[in-house]
Amino acid sequence: MAYSVRKLTDFSAPSLDAASSELASALSQASAGIQSEAEFKIFRDYWMGRKGGVLTHLNDLWLKASPGPNKRDVGQRVNELKKKVEQAVESTLARIQTGESAGKLAAESLDITLPGIRRPIGAEHPVIKTMNEIVRVFRNLGYSIEEGPEIETDFYNFESLNFPPNHPARDTQDTIFIAGQDSKPQRDRLLLRTHTSPVQIRTMQKMKPPVRVVCPGKVHRNDAADATHSPVFHQVEGLAVDTNITFCDLKGTVDHAMKALFGSSVKTRFYPSFFPFTEPSADVQISCIFCDGKGVRDGGPCRNCKASGWIELLGCGMVDPNVYGFVDYDAAKISGFAFGMGVERIAILKYGVDDIQLFYHGDVRFLEQFS
Numbered sequence: 559m560a561y562s563v564r565k566l567t568d569f570s571a572p573s574l575d576a577a578s579s580e581l582a583s584a585l586s587q588a589s590a591g592i593q594s595e596a597e598f599k600i601f602r603d604y605w606m607g608r609k610g611g612v613l614t615h616l617n618d619l620w621l622k623a624s625p626g627p628n629k630r631d632v633g634q635r636v637n638e639l640k641k642k643v644e645q646a647v648e649s650t651l652a653r654i655q656t657g658e659s660a661g662k663l664a665a666e667s668l669d670i671t672l673p674g675i676r677r678p679i680g681a682e683h684p685v686i687k688t689m690n691e692i693v694r695v696f697r698n699l700g701y702s703i704e705e706g707p708e709i710e711t712d713f714y715n716f717e718s719l720n721f722p723p724n725h726p727a728r729d730t731q732d733t734i735f736i737a738g739q740d741s742k743p744q745r746d747r748l749l750l751r752t753h754t755s756p757v758q759i760r761t762m763q764k765m766k767p768p769v770r771v772v773c774p775g776k777v778h779r780n781d782a783a784d785a786t787h788s789p790v791f792h793q794v795e796g797l798a799v800d801t802n803i804t805f806c807d808l809k810g811t812v813d814h815a816m817k818a819l820f821g822s823s824v825k826t827r828f829y830p831s832f833f834p835f836t837e838p839s840a841d842v843q844i845s846c847i848f849c850d851g852k853g854v855r856d857g858g859p860c861r862n863c864k865a866s867g868w869i870e871l872l873g874c875g876m877v878d879p880n881v882y883g884f885v886d887y888d889a890a891k892i893s894g895f896a897f898g899m900g901v902e903r904i905a906i907l908k909y910g911v912d913d914i915q916l917f918y919h920g921d922v923r924f925l926e927q928f929s
C-alpha cells in the first residue's frame with residue numbers, strides 16, 4: 559500500500575485530473591494484489607477506514623482544503639472517487655469469495671481411481687426363477703406365452719371353464735370375491751382369479767387352432783398362510799389344441815417337462831382325477847427325487863414322499879368339449895389337452911425348501927442363496 563493522498567496546492571482541473579488518475583491506478587493495483595480474506599480486510603480499511611482511510615484523507619486534504627471557487631469541482635471529483643473505491647472494495651470481496659469456493663472445490667476434486675459405491679446386484683427371486691424355468695421348457699417345445707388379468711370375471715374364472723353356477727367344484731376353491739358386485743349378473747361379477755385357466759379361454763377367444771400356449775401368473779385363494787399354503791401363489795398353465803391331439807401327446811409332453819425340470823431319471827405316472835374343464839382328467843405324480851422313488855432314505859421312510867416313492871405335482875387332462883362351446887371352436891374337428899402346476903410347489907421340491915412362507919418374507923439371507 560504505497561499510495562497515500564497527496565496534499566494539493568494546485569486545484570486546477572489538470573492538476574485534479576492527474577491526482578485523480580494517480581489514485582485510481584493505485585486503487586486498481588492494490589485491489590488486484592488481494593488474495594485472501596485477511597488481505598482484503600486490510601485493503602478495505604486502508605481505503606475506506608473512518609480514521610485515516612484514503613477517503614477520509616480525500617475529504618480533509620482535497621475538499622476541505624480547496625478554496626471557495628474550486629469546491630464544487632473538487633466535491634464532484636471526490637464523490638466520483640468515493641464511488642470508485644466502494645466499487646473496487648465490493649468487487650475485490652466478490653472475487654475473493656468465489657475464488658475461495660473454487661479453491662475448496664479444487665481441494666475436494668474427484669479421484670476417479672477410487673472404487674465407486676457398490677450396489678449389490680439383485681437376483682431373480684426363486685419363485686420367478688422357477689417360473690421362468692418351467693416356461694423355458696415349454697418354449698423349447700414351441701409354446702408361446704400368454705398372460706391375463708388377475709382380477710377376473712366369474713365367467714372367465716368359472717363359467718366358461720365348465721363350472722356352472724352352484725357347481726360344487728366352486729366350493730373347493732376358496733375364492734376371494736370383490737365386494738359390491740351383487741347388482742351385476744353373476745357372470746360379470748369380479749373376483750381374484752383362483753387359477754391361471756381363464757387365460758386359456760381368453761387365448762382361445764382370440765386365436766384359432768392350432769394353439770400351444772403356456773400361461774404363467776399369480777393366483778389368489780382364501781387360504782390361511784401356513785408352511786404349505788399361501789393366499790397368493792403362482793401357477794403355470796399350459797394348453798395345446800389342434801387336430802388329432804390325444805392323451806398320448808399329453809403324457810409325452812408332461813413326462814418330457816418333468817424330466818427337463820427334475821432330471822432324466824424322473825418317472826411320471828398318471829391316475830384319474832376330476833377337473834370340470836377336462837375330461838378325462840388326471841393327476842400326475844413324479845417319482846420321489848429325494849429317495850429316487852424307493853420310499854426309503856437314510857435307513858428310514860422318506861419324509862418327502864411319505865414312503866410312497868411318489869410325489870403329486872400337477873393336474874391335467876383332455877379339454878372338455880363343453881369348453882370349446884364357450885370359445886366357438888368346433889369340438890368335432892379339434893381336440894386338445896391342458897395342464898397346470900403350482901410354481902412354489904416345484905420350487906420347494908427343486909430347492910429343498912421346507913416352508914412356502916420363506917418365499918414371501920423377503921429375507922435377503924434366504925433369497926441370496928438362489929442368486
Ligand SMILES: [Zn+2]
Pocket residue numbers: 846847848849850851852853854860861862863864865866867868
Ligand atoms: Zn421319497
